[in-house]
Amino acid sequence: MGLVRYIASRVGSYLVVLFVGLTVTFFLPRLLPSDPVEQYIYELQSQAGQTLSPDEMASLRETLSQIYGLEGSLFSQYLGYLERVVLHFDFGPSLSSFPTPVLEFIRRALPWTVGLLATSVLISWVIGNLVGLLAGFFHDSRGATVLEVLGVMLYPIPPYIVALVLIMLFAYIWPIFPLTTTIRPGPLTFEKIRTILYMSFLPALAIVMTRLGWNILSMKAVSFANKEEPYVTYARLKGTRPRTIMTGYVGRNSILPQITRLSLSLGAIFSGVVLIEILFSYPGLGLLMRVAAGTGDYNMMYGTIVITIFAVATAALAIDLLYPLFDPRIRYR
Amino acid sequence: MKMNIRLKIGIIILAIFTLGSLILPFFMEVDPSRQGTYPKNMPFSLEHPLGTNSLGQDIFWFLVIAVRNSLMLGVSVSCVTTFVAGSLGLIAGYVGGWLDRVITALMDTAIAIPAFPILIVLSTLVRGNTSFWLVGVILVFFGWPWSARSVRSMALSIREREFISMAKFSGSTTLEIVRREVFPYVYALLVVAFIDAILWVTTTEAALAVIGLSKVEIPTLGSIIFWALSYNALFIGEYIWVVAPVVTTVILFLGIFLTSTGYNQMYATRRGHDV
Numbered sequence: 001m002g003l004v005r006y007i008a009s010r011v012g013s014y015l016v017v018l019f020v021g022l023t024v025t026f027f028l029p030r031l032l033p034s035d036p037v038e039q040y041i042y043e044l045q046s047q048a049g050q051t052l053s054p055d056e057m058a059s060l061r062e063t064l065s066q067i068y069g070l071e072g073s074l075f076s077q078y079l080g081y082l083e084r085v086v087l088h089f090d091f092g093p094s095l096s097s098f099p100t101p102v103l104e105f106i107r108r109a110l111p112w113t114v115g116l117l118a119t120s121v122l123i124s125w126v127i128g129n130l131v132g133l134l135a136g137f138f139h140d141s142r143g144a145t146v147l148e149v150l151g152v153m154l155y156p157i158p159p160y161i162v163a164l165v166l167i168m169l170f171a172y173i174w175p176i177f178p179l180t181t182t183i184r185p186g187p188l189t190f191e192k193i194r195t196i197l198y199m200s201f202l203p204a205l206a207i208v209m210t211r212l213g214w215n216i217l218s219m220k221a222v223s224f225a226n227k228e229e230p231y232v233t234y235a236r237l238k239g240t241r242p243r244t245i246m247t248g249y250v251g252r253n254s255i256l257p258q259i260t261r262l263s264l265s266l267g268a269i270f271s272g273v274v275l276i277e278i279l280f281s282y283p284g285l286g287l288l289m290r291v292a293a294g295t296g297d298y299n300m301m302y303g304t305i306v307i308t309i310f311a312v313a314t315a316a317l318a319i320d321l322l323y324p325l326f327d328p329r330i331r332y333r
Numbered sequence: 334m335k336m337n338i339r340l341k342i343g344i345i346i347l348a349i350f351t352l353g354s355l356i357l358p359f360f361m362e363v364d365p366s367r368q369g370t371y372p373k374n375m376p377f378s379l380e381h382p383l384g385t386n387s388l389g390q391d392i393f394w395f396l397v398i399a400v401r402n403s404l405m406l407g408v409s410v411s412c413v414t415t416f417v418a419g420s421l422g423l424i425a426g427y428v429g430g431w432l433d434r435v436i437t438a439l440m441d442t443a444i445a446i447p448a449f450p451i452l453i454v455l456s457t458l459v460r461g462n463t464s465f466w467l468v469g470v471i472l473v474f475f476g477w478p479w480s481a482r483s484v485r486s487m488a489l490s491i492r493e494r495e496f497i498s499m500a501k502f503s504g505s506t507t508l509e510i511v512r513r514e515v516f517p518y519v520y521a522l523l524v525v526a527f528i529d530a531i532l533w534v535t536t537t538e539a540a541l542a543v544i545g546l547s548k549v550e551i552p553t554l555g556s557i558i559f560w561a562l563s564y565n566a567l568f569i570g571e572y573i574w575v576v577a578p579v580v581t582t583v584i585l586f587l588g589i590f591l592t593s594t595g596y597n598q599m600y601a602t603r604r605g606h607d608v
Contacts, residue, residue: 013441020442025451028474029458152339156590158536160543161579164558168575172567264444271449275540289450290544293457301454309446316445 003324003331014317021309025302026081030074037064091303096295102303105288110307113284116200117273120207121262127208128215129258135216136223136254137246148220154213159272163206163279170202177202180281203280210272218261223254256327263319266312337602340595346588354401365394366552374571386574387564396577399552400585402465403535406553410469411530414476418530419523422481423511426488437485440478448475452537456546465548468541472534480526484519491515521600528593532586539582554582 041060072080084090091102135147170177181199183192226232227250235245277286285304292300324330336344363370369389376384383392425436455471491497491514500510535554541547542555545563549556557578561567566574 016438017442017445020438021446029454153587156532156586157583158540160540161582164575164579168567267445267447270447274449278544289453293453293546301457305450305454308450312447313445
């Protein structure tokens with residue numbers, strides 16, 4: 001029974017997050033003192049260097065409102081937005097590369113982001129938890145202090161700094177990696193996989209490093225607290241091997257909050273990945289967002305954001321649904 | 334109350350940065366953000382401790398103003414987010430009911446959805462008439478949920494304690510109870526939340542500035558990197574233009590983080606948990 005209730009509550013909050021997220025994305029830009037249509041017309045005029053006649057202006061304004069979905073009352077716009085987005089994943093055509101649909105661009109970019117993010121977040125999570133477990137379990141040894149200092153040093157360094165330092169070191173001073181990611185389209189050969197791995201190495205390393213400090217510190221705190229629990233003392237008195245105590249007792253119990261935290265912090269992780277993709281020109285969703293922002297392609301911006309919300313919320317839900325596999329107590333409660 | 338090593342180092346770093354960026358500008362001869370004041374790309378010298386950049390600006394003085402602006406934005410935005418986080422967390426945790434459900438839904442969403450993409454869109458929308466403070470207002474929207482979450486769970490557990498019933502039976506109003514009985518427990522949490530928010534705000538503004546989506550004309554820790562990158566500082570070998578803000582950012586952020594964890598540790602020890 002406990003399992004059913006757990007799943008129901010997870011799915012429920014997933015739906016709430018999606019609903020509130022999509023609603024906020026719809027309304028927040030409309031609260032700002034800025035009108036995309038007027039801004040576009042203004043930019044067009046300053047580029048053309050001449051003024052349009054009032055008639056042309058009116059028809060331009062109408063067409064633009066139609067393209068941006070800004071016709072009718074706010075409420076009917078909202079309903080239309082929800083219907084298009086939720087039911088059909090239809091974000092309209094890209095405004096800067098008309099008439100290719102936005103979804104086409106997203107379909108091309110999504111695998112890059114998912115691949116990069118999943119691999120590097122997993123690597124960083126595993127390494128960070130191992131290091132954190134060691135630092136927490138042997139907390140009074142000198143090595144543990146070194147590991148903790150490593151975590152403290154890494155934690156506050158923001159993603160863009162890590163990315164910049166890596167670019168500076170390995171693309172300029174010691175140029176063994178490329179500056180930008182360029183991969184030609186074509187069939188997936190062994191050679192191409194190698195190129196992709198080579199091109200993705202620095203961005204992946206940047207993500208691993210930005211998350212490592214956090215993983216180490218939180219795992220250290222949890223496993224240190226768990227180590228003082230009575231069941232660990234009992235195991236020690238019983239003569240259980242220290243190694244088993246570390247992995248099977250302390251580690252096993254400390255990993256549970258770490259799983260929950262991973263699912264909670266996916267949003268923050270994604271924010272960092274966007275920036276890293278932009279700085280490395282990695283052809284994922286983040287770069288697509290930046291390009292869309294640069295060209296004023298509102299359909300593309302909305303599309304990428306909505307997909308991001310869906311993807312991150314769904315990934316978090318997936319982690320939450322896997323949680324009972326690691327914590328049998330939920331299944332039998 | 335004994336200060337631990339982390340808090341000491343953190344406070345020393347923060348004191349140097351705060352005092353430096355507040356006092357040094359009085360000795361400034363020219364506005365460091367003005368372009369073409371000095372010859373371009375000069376190396377280190379007594380007159381220009383970090384040389385000058387490709388825009389003819391003195392890198393050292395630009396950095397001083399950048400630290401000041403970043404810290405000012407960080408501190409003022411954090412005041413607002415901490416206030417919002419504290420009040421919403423207390424309401425959700427102590428008052429409960431449908432208010433709690435609404436706030437929790439907002440909180441979960443703000444945590445679950447990535448803030449940065451939405452910030453990209455918002456700052457694109459206000460492009461042209463962005464003011465530096467508008468960026469700050471936008472940051473408030475996403476700065477509160479994590480700390481509100483911890484305040485809420487703290488308030489939830491305190492609500493069940495006996496002294497709360499005691500206060501209730503003695504006729505205190507809800508507002509009085511929250512202020513006099515619950516707030517003291519949440520206080521330390523909010524101090525940590527405040528310091529962490531400074532870190533988050535400065536990082537996020539800098540991140541927006543690095544990709545050119547904040548008010549890049551105003552010197553901040555991010556905009557200095559934006560200009561360096563757009564003038565290909567690395568390509569032409571002007572490493573100091575990038576290295577100086579990177580090193581400054583790392584030391585400053587380390588200082589903020591050490592202060593936050595150090596304070597947390599000290600407070601935990603004082604409460605009797607030896608962590």
